[in-house]
Structure formats: structure tokens, C-alpha cells
Amino acid sequence: MATLPNPLPRLATDPSGRSLGLQLPPGRLVDETDDGRWHEPLLWLADKPAAPGTWKALGAPAGRVGLLPVLVDAGGAMAGPEEWELSPGLMSYPGDHDAEEVLAQYWEEEIGEEEEGMEPFGSSWPGLAGACSLAADPDSRAARVADALTDGTRPWPKEPRLALVPARRSADIPAVIGWPGPLNYDSDVARLSAVLRSWEDRFGIRVTALGYDTLAVSVAAPPTSTAQAEAVAVEHFAFCPTDGTTTLREYAEELVGAPSWSFWWD
Numbered sequence: 001m002a003t004l005p006n007p008l009p010r011l012a013t014d015p016s017g018r019s020l021g022l023q024l025p026p027g028r029l030v031d032e033t034d035d036g037r038w039h040e041p042l043l044w045l046a047d048k049p050a051a052p053g054t055w056k057a058l059g060a061p062a063g064r065v066g067l068l069p070v071l072v073d074a075g076g077a078m079a080g081p082e083e084w085e086l087s088p089g090l091m092s093y094p095g096d097h098d099a100e101e102v103l104a105q106y107w108e109e110e111i112g113e114e115e116e117g118m119e120p121f122g123s124s125w126p127g128l129a130g131a132c133s134l135a136a137d138p139d140s141r142a143a144r145v146a147d148a149l150t151d152g153t154r155p156w157p158k159e160p161r162l163a164l165v166p167a168r169r170s171a172d173i174p175a176v177i178g179w180p181g182p183l184n185y186d187s188d189v190a191r192l193s194a195v196l197r198s199w200e201d202r203f204g205i206r207v208t209a210l211g212y213d214t215l216a217v218s219v220a221a222p223p224t225s226t227a228q229a230e231a232v233a234v235e236h237f238a239f240c241p242t243d244g245t246t247t248l249r250e251y252a253e254e255l256v257g258a259p260s261w262s263f264w265w266d
Helices: 008-012 054-063 099-110 138-149 170-177 189-203 226-239 248-255
Strands: 027-030 043-046 068-073 160-165 205-210 214-219 260-264
Touching (some): 008 043, 170 189, 189 226
Antiparallel strands (some): 205 214
């Protein structure tokens, strides 16, 4: 997959990041994959859990040198990316995929002829939702969502730590590191990153947190009406199918004005 020049190897001899204009706390470079060590570091991971303010203090400066922030869950059964069986070698390039084609394929494969609970839509792919108006600056919204995920009031992430990834766009982070979260749904996460790119453009999302099989994004331009939310819900149902206990309309109600979206693959 095409990537920017990777600044991370410089941290091997300069762990503070001063040569990159950074002031990093203690952390480590992660290069473990399902096939052994990768030829270069995939991400930098802080040694200690993140707290409110960490994203803004470290993530924003890192972005200026080609390293994008994401919180990773280092708690629980699959504690951190070293245990995730990262597979960057399996990934294609997000820019090689069309988001609508990807979602239409997912919709046809997963929804099929099932129309119950899909109202007001049928089994045929209805097309992409229209863009929504920005309610906040995307990076500022990401920082606020990250603060909420690190203030200790939520059950997930169990142990959020800041990671820095050499990615072109926030949407590319899962593909760049070879994240295996939706492995049973699609082994080429670049296809999901293509959808995330489209959501960046239309809804101002940023990938804010990753667990072993969980993804959270901040949303700077959420839908503001029921009709908008239902169109977005279609994309969510294709991107990550629900367990069937929630109708599309019920789910759409949760999306109106929501500052973040989260997804979990079984």
C-alpha cells in the first residue's frame, strides 16, 4: 500500500521525538504482525494511558510531521496492538476503491432480500447519503471525543493509549497498520478505509479509537434530521451489520446530532 515516508524509525534513536519537533512521553515502536516483524514500525504507542488533553497536546503536533493520532485499547483480553495479529501485508490502497461500490456490495451481500426493519428502504442499495453541514472543526471535534473516551467514565476503551500512525489521512489508519477488526467481514481493511475516506469528506469524521474488533470515529458534520440520519444509517448497516435487534429507523434516531459513531464486528 502506498504510504508517506515513515518518520517512526527516527524515534528508535530519538524516543522523545525532538528531531521531529515533538515532545513525546515514554513509549515504544510497534512492528509485530501476524507474519513476524514488519520491515518498519507501524505505530508509536505510549506506555501510559491517555487522559483528557493528551490528544490535543501530542496528536496535533504529530500531525504536522505525518503522524496521525488514534487511541488504541491496551486493556482486556486482546491487550494492545502487539496482540492483534496486525496484517499490513494483506492491505491494498484505500484510494483504489470506490466507497459506494464497496457499500453497495456489502449491502447486497449482508442485507440481501431482507426488508423487515429496513424501512423506509428496501433490499436494493439506495445510494450514498448526502453530505451534512459542519457543526464543528473536524480536528477539534476529534479532540473532544478523544477526551470523552479517556476521562474514565466509559466501559470502552478499557485502557486507552495514544498511538501515532504514519498515515495520509485519518481514514487510512486501520489499513496502514493492518488492523484485523473486521477480519470475518472483509480481510482487506483498505475497502473499509475507502468508506471512511468518504465519511471524512461528507461528515468530517476522524478515526479516534481502535480496539481488537471495535472502531470509533468522531463526527463533525452529523445528520441533523431524521431523513438524513436514515440515509446515513443505511451506510452504517452495510459497513458493519447489526445483530438484527435494531431497526434502521430506531438506529437512525441515535445518529441525529451524534458527535461520534462506533462499530463492532463479531
